[in-house]
Amino acid sequence: xxxxxxxxxxxxxxxxxxxVAHGVARRLGFAVLDSGALYRLTALASLRRGIVAxxxxxxxxVAEALDVRFDGGHIYLEGHEAGHDIRQEQVGNFxxxxxxxxxxxxxxxxxQRAFRRPPGLVADGRDMGTVVFPDAVxxxxxxxxxxxxAERRRKQLMEKGISAxxxxxxxxxxxxxxxxxxxxVAPLAPAADAHTLDSSRMTAQETVQAIMELWQAKAKAEx
Ligand code: CDP
Ligand code: CDP
Numbered sequence: 001x002x003x004x005x006x007x008x009x010x011x012x013x014x015x016x017x018x019x020v021a022h023g024v025a026r027r028l029g030f031a032v033l034d035s036g037a038l039y040r041l042t043a044l045a046s047l048r049r050g051i052v053a054x055x056x057x058x059x060x061x062v063a064e065a066l067d068v069r070f071d072g073g074h075i076y077l078e079g080h081e082a083g084h085d086i087r088q089e090q091v092g093n094f095x096x097x098x099x100x101x102x103x104x105x106x107x108x109x110x111x112q113r114a115f116r117r118p119p120g121l122v123a124d125g126r127d128m129g130t131v132v133f134p135d136a137v138x139x140x141x142x143x144x145x146x147x148x149x150a151e152r153r154r155k156q157l158m159e160k161g162i163s164a165x166x167x168x169x170x171x172x173x174x175x176x177x178x179x180x181x182x183x184x185v186a187p188l189a190p191a192a193d194a195h196t197l198d199s200s201r202m203t204a205q206e207t208v209q210a211i212m213e214l215w216q217a218k219a220k221a222e223x
Contacts, residue, residue, distance in 0.1 A: 005030075005120040006135070007215065008128035011142035012177050012188060014149035014156075016199050016207060017124040020142065023208035025122040028215075033115040035125030035132070036095070038108050040086035041068050041077055043094035053097040056104070063107035096176055099126075100183040126180055129191035138215055140197055141190035142207070146173055148200040 007024060009017045018034060025032045042063045043053075051058045069076040075083040085091065098104050105127075112132050115121055123132065129139035144152075150169040157164050180188040190196055195214055199207045 004116050004118050005137045006116060006128075006133045007120070007122045007138045007140070007211070008133050008136045008191075008194075009122065009124040009140045009142055009211075010126055010128050010130070010188065010190070010194070011140075012144075012149065012180065013173060014153045015142045015144045016152070016204055017142055019204045020199075020207045020211065021122045021124040023204060024211050024215075027208065027212055028120060028122075030120040030122050031115060031117060033112060033121060033123040033125075033128075035108075035112055035123060035128060037070075037075060037086060038066070038068070038111060039095040039099050039104075040091050041075070041082065042066060042104065042108070043091045043098060044082060044086050045077060046098070047091065047094060053094050056098075056101045059098045060101065060103035060107050063104050066108075066111070096179055100179070100185065102185040105131075105186055126188040127186040129194050130189060131186045134191070138211075138218055139191045139194040140211055140214070141194040143196060143198050144200040145198075146170060146177070149173060 007030070009021050009024075011017050018036075021032050021034070024030070042059065045066060046053075046059050046062045049062065051062065053059070067078045074081055075086065109132065112123070115123065116133070123136075125132070129136055129141070147170070150166055150173055153169050153173070154164055154166055177188075197207065197210060202210070
């Protein structure tokens with residue numbers, strides 16, 4: 001397992017992790033792990049059972065028994081396509097609340113590590129480099145200033161026909177940032193050996209390129 005290379009991309013919301021992870025994975029022929037989707041799936045399954053976000057034990061039991069399948073860009077929860085439903089705001093909020101529970105994080109740990117398979121994996125989230133894959137060959141901490149991130153999110157929503165006020169997005173983003181960085185268990189933070197990349201003024205393509213260069217430099221150094 002330790003021989004299968006992992007590239008981790010951690011960072012705050014809308015820093016471009018998902019987009020860039022897919023770009024890098026495509027270039028290398030690697031698999032991808034969208035760890036946030038697992039937290040969102042746990043949230044969706046809990047909401048459907050009428051569980052509240054403060055009930056740690058019940059949510060952890062849901063995470064433990066989660067019946068999910070990732071298949072060619074589609075996500076299935078209990079056999080039904082759930083890729084659209086997990087993107088709802090209510091689901092994201094529930095996910096970010098229960099992500100603070102140690103037992104929920106523990107329940108999802110083995111499931112995340114199971115994504116590691118040859119020829120390699122690109123994993124994005126908050127604690128990929130610090131907790132889930134501490135032995136990753138390349139760790140990237142992807143940041144962008146909050147204004148750039150809010151603007152990106154606004155555009156992304158606009159493309160889906162949803163209009164949102166920049167002020168509201170900024171407020172929600174600061175709240176989510178605070179919750180992710182201040183929690184006691186696996187807070188959002190760069191691993192000691194992570195490369196911090198500021199993409200505020202970079203396109204997704206340029207960011208993918210920058211990570212490919214880090215990867216190539218690493219391969220060269222090891223050869
Ligand atoms: O909403 P956003 O796109 O920022 O987040 P996401 O990546 O879809 O993840 C949803 C929530 O799960 C985040 O707000 C985090 O609190 C949590 N999460 C986490 O704690 N650890 C991860 N590795 C990934 C997500
Ligand atoms: O996964 P995360 O929440 O970190 O971000 P994302 O969903 O990959 O990216 C949020 C939005 O920003 C997407 O619409 C990306 O296309 C866009 N983006 C960008 O405009 N510039 C970048 N350098 C990276 C992403």
